[in-house]
Amino acid sequence: MDAQLRTLDTAEATTHYEKSKPGGSGSLWRMSAIARNAFREAVRDRVLYNLVLFVLLLTAASIFIGELSGGQERKVIVDLGLSAMLLFGMFIAIFVGVGLVYKEIERRTIYAVFSKPVGRGEFLVGKYLGLCLTLLVNVLVMGVGVSVALLYISRGWDPLIPTIWPAVLLIYLELMLLTAVALLFSSFSSPALSALLTFLLFVIGHFSADLKALAASMGSTGARWFFTGLYYLLPNLSNYSFITPAAHGRTPDPGFVFVTALYALVYIAVILAAATLIFSRRNFK
Amino acid sequence: MNNERLKSITLGLVILVGMASAALLVRWTDKLRPPVDPNAIDESLYLNDKTARRVSLGFNGLAADWYWMRSLQYVGKKLINSTGDISLEDLSGLNIKLLAPLLDTATTLDPEFIEPYEYAAVVLPAIDVQQAIRLAEKGINANPNAWRLYHHLGYIYWRQGQYQLASETYGRGAQVPGAPAWMEAMKARLLSEGGSRSTAREIYTRMHEQSGDDQVKQMASKHLQRLDSLDQRDGLRKLFAAYQARTGKCPESWRELGQIFRTLGIPMDQSGAPLDPSGAPYLLKAGACEVELDPKATKVPLK
Numbered sequence: 001m002d003a004q005l006r007t008l009d010t011a012e013a014t015t016h017y018e019k020s021k022p023g024g025s026g027s028l029w030r031m032s033a034i035a036r037n038a039f040r041e042a043v044r045d046r047v048l049y050n051l052v053l054f055v056l057l058l059t060a061a062s063i064f065i066g067e068l069s070g071g072q073e074r075k076v077i078v079d080l081g082l083s084a085m086l087l088f089g090m091f092i093a094i095f096v097g098v099g100l101v102y103k104e105i106e107r108r109t110i111y112a113v114f115s116k117p118v119g120r121g122e123f124l125v126g127k128y129l130g131l132c133l134t135l136l137v138n139v140l141v142m143g144v145g146v147s148v149a150l151l152y153i154s155r156g157w158d159p160l161i162p163t164i165w166p167a168v169l170l171i172y173l174e175l176m177l178l179t180a181v182a183l184l185f186s187s188f189s190s191p192a193l194s195a196l197l198t199f200l201l202f203v204i205g206h207f208s209a210d211l212k213a214l215a216a217s218m219g220s221t222g223a224r225w226f227f228t229g230l231y232y233l234l235p236n237l238s239n240y241s242f243i244t245p246a247a248h249g250r251t252p253d254p255g256f257v258f259v260t261a262l263y264a265l266v267y268i269a270v271i272l273a274a275a276t277l278i279f280s281r282r283n284f285k
Numbered sequence: 286m287n288n289e290r291l292k293s294i295t296l297g298l299v300i301l302v303g304m305a306s307a308a309l310l311v312r313w314t315d316k317l318r319p320p321v322d323p324n325a326i327d328e329s330l331y332l333n334d335k336t337a338r339r340v341s342l343g344f345n346g347l348a349a350d351w352y353w354m355r356s357l358q359y360v361g362k363k364l365i366n367s368t369g370d371i372s373l374e375d376l377s378g379l380n381i382k383l384l385a386p387l388l389d390t391a392t393t394l395d396p397e398f399i400e401p402y403e404y405a406a407v408v409l410p411a412i413d414v415q416q417a418i419r420l421a422e423k424g425i426n427a428n429p430n431a432w433r434l435y436h437h438l439g440y441i442y443w444r445q446g447q448y449q450l451a452s453e454t455y456g457r458g459a460q461v462p463g464a465p466a467w468m469e470a471m472k473a474r475l476l477s478e479g480g481s482r483s484t485a486r487e488i489y490t491r492m493h494e495q496s497g498d499d500q501v502k503q504m505a506s507k508h509l510q511r512l513d514s515l516d517q518r519d520g521l522r523k524l525f526a527a528y529q530a531r532t533g534k535c536p537e538s539w540r541e542l543g544q545i546f547r548t549l550g551i552p553m554d555q556s557g558a559p560l561d562p563s564g565a566p567y568l569l570k571a572g573a574c575e576v577e578l579d580p581k582a583t584k585v586p587l588k
Contacts, residue, residue, distance in 0.1 A: 068354045071497045072400055076354075079346040086343055174343075206342040237343070244346030248397045 030118050031126040038100065038130020047096055047134055050088045051141050057084060062149045073153050078160055078247040081146035082167055086243070088142070089135055089175040090202060096134070097182030098194035100127040101279070121276035128183050128272060135175050143168040160249055166257060167246035173264040174240035178202055180271040181235065187279040205237030235267055337390050349395030356387040356401065360408065372586060373504040374444075375411045385409060385416040392420065396427035399434065400498060406437035407501050410444055417441050432464035433495055439471070440488060448479025467491060486512050510562040510585045518576050521559065521567070525574040535574035561585050 042048070061080050065073045101124070104110040113123060143165060150158040181201050185194035204211075208231055215227035239260045242252050341348040363379040364371060371379070388401045388409075402424035409417035421438035428434060435458025442451035452475035459468035467487070474484050486509065493505035524545060529535055536542055539557040551559050558566035563584035567576050578585055 068357070069350065070353070070357050070400065070404075071499060072350070072353065075346075075398070076350045079350050083344045083347040203342065207339070210339070241343035241345075243343060244349070244395050245397070247346050247395075250397075 027119070027122055030122050031129060034113075034118070034123060034126025035129035035133060038127050039133045042096060042131065042134040045096075047092055048138060048141075050092065051138065051145075054084055054088060054142055055145055058145050058149045062152050074150060074158065074160055075247045077149050077153060078146065078164055079243060081142065081149060082164065082171065082243040082246060085139060085142040085146075085168065086171050086174070089138060089171065090178060092135060092138065093131070093175050093179040094182050094195050094198045094202075097131055097179045098186040098191045098198065100131060100183060101186050102191050102194075120280045121272075124183060124187070124276050124279055125272055128180060131179050131183075132176055135179065136172065139168060139172045139175070160247070163249050163251050164246050166251045167242040169257065170240040170242045170252070170260065173261055174237055177235050177237070177240075177264050177267055177271075180268045180275070184271045184275040184278075187275045188282070201234065202237065205235045206241070208234060208236040208238050236263070239263070335393065338393050341394060345394045349391045349398050352387055352391035352394060353398065353401055356384060356391065356404065359387060360384060372507070373407060373500055376408055377411045381408075381412060385413055385420070388420060389416075389423075392423060392427070396424075399424070399428065399431060402434055403437055403496060403498060403501060406441050407504065410441050414441065414445060430461055430463070432458045432461040432468060434458075435461065435464075436468065436491065436495065439475070440492070443475065443479065443484075443488060446480065448475050451479065452476045482512055482515060507586050513562040514578060514585045517559070517561065518567070521576045522574065525576075529574055535572050536569065537571045539569055 058077070058081055061077060062073075065076050065080075069076045101110075104113065110123075114120070146164055147161045150161050150164075178198065178201075182194060182198040185197045189197070211227055211231040211234070215224050215231060218224040218227060245252075337348060337352070338345060360376065360379075360381055363376070363381055367379055385405070388405045391401045392398060402420055405417055405420040409420065418438065418441055421434060421441060424431070424434045425438065435454050439451045439454035439458065442448075442454055452472050455468050455475060456472040458464055459472060471484075471487065471491075474487065478484055489505040489508040489512070493502055493509065496502050496505065524542060525535060528542065528545075539546075539553070539559070543553070543557045546553055546557070546559055553559055554566045556566065558569070561567055561578055561583050565579050565582035565584065568579045569576055578587060580587060
């Protein structure tokens, strides 16, 4: 029964939406129906179970790290908590992200979806937003977890608590970017290859400063142009790494957060547009 | 009992017996392995500092914590395996040659991480003073507003007897916004009386106040105890001199000075011996007007 429900979810959701929608032609409504369904599917697939592991990790760290860190338990908890948030989020973004479209094709439920008045772009964006919602819940709960661990270690209010949240926001933006990349790859490739490519892009994205330096050190103009092009083409993920400064109680400049958020939104829009372009030309027969 | 159940029980038993046997075999092989000198075993760096920073992606803070904790475990393990009373400031006999690169990697991964610089300033001078200075300078370059780092660098120079350099370093630190007023006072004191006991007391008092590391605090506290003990022994020698001037001889036992100790409020044990800062009784060299720490009872560092 559960398997049947799973395979019919997206199609049912869109049908249900068609029956209940107030207007009749709202693209946003259709995308939100697919997003809500993708979120429900992620919850049902026990994606949020990683939170249990996270809580166990933080609890163990809060208790034992004091003995190992030479009085640096607050810094270690923030580093560990936020790094785990990024790592777990990255795995969810990659492994759930690459399966978002593939599963629908594999189970052939995509035919049921597209038999309704749902555009391919709407389907992709809806799926994307659904996973972003899952990641948002994940990141928020983890942020609260780190704050509680800090409260426990400091036996009361800790000044690091408010400083971690801008870093949490930047992590979330990075995960949104990564999810879009995973979705793009999965729109034309197999899940295994998509996961590999997304992971590689995550790694390269953190080496963007090296790409720029490499470009500057190149002798030939062609090579310099090539690496400079790569630097601007690939997502600059190192801008979203604010974990280490957050552990020292530093917060990013609001202007910096604004620009990086804008960059993420623009980049996501570009990737989703590319994914839609590829996906809309795909033949499911 | 049906077949299925029997199969489950058999498999369960195989797992239990197998695991127990495996554990026993491991113990056996441990016994067969030739014993090794724990101090001869050395950790190895996984990566050099620059590579570690590159490959840490967004996790450099966590990687720095890892290297920091490895540094502490590295020294801790050597200390546990060592014999005798070893001071944190002189671990030269422990073969901790990897400490400098470990701390270097931790601070390359997270240049704002102050504690490894402090640890390096305390522990490294006895092993490799140039590395200690280099790490402190590296910390200052990465955190020019952290006045504590100037304090650590000044401390390294002071330990080397380079009072002029120590004074200049404290002077530089005093210019940092938010630096405490005693940094400026230290600058003057190091110039005028660099090697004095009062300077040492001031340095260790500040170190005890400022450090977040329990080991460093403990080390500073031991030094303060030693300085207190030196002052106390000087005071006792003055009392001996006064006693000798009055009676023409040195005291043969502490009881002869009991009245003076009671008047001055000096804490004593039941035999009338005055107590050192760790609570152990001082030893009197009978007839020699000399006093010393009891090496068997005291917790005050002897040197």
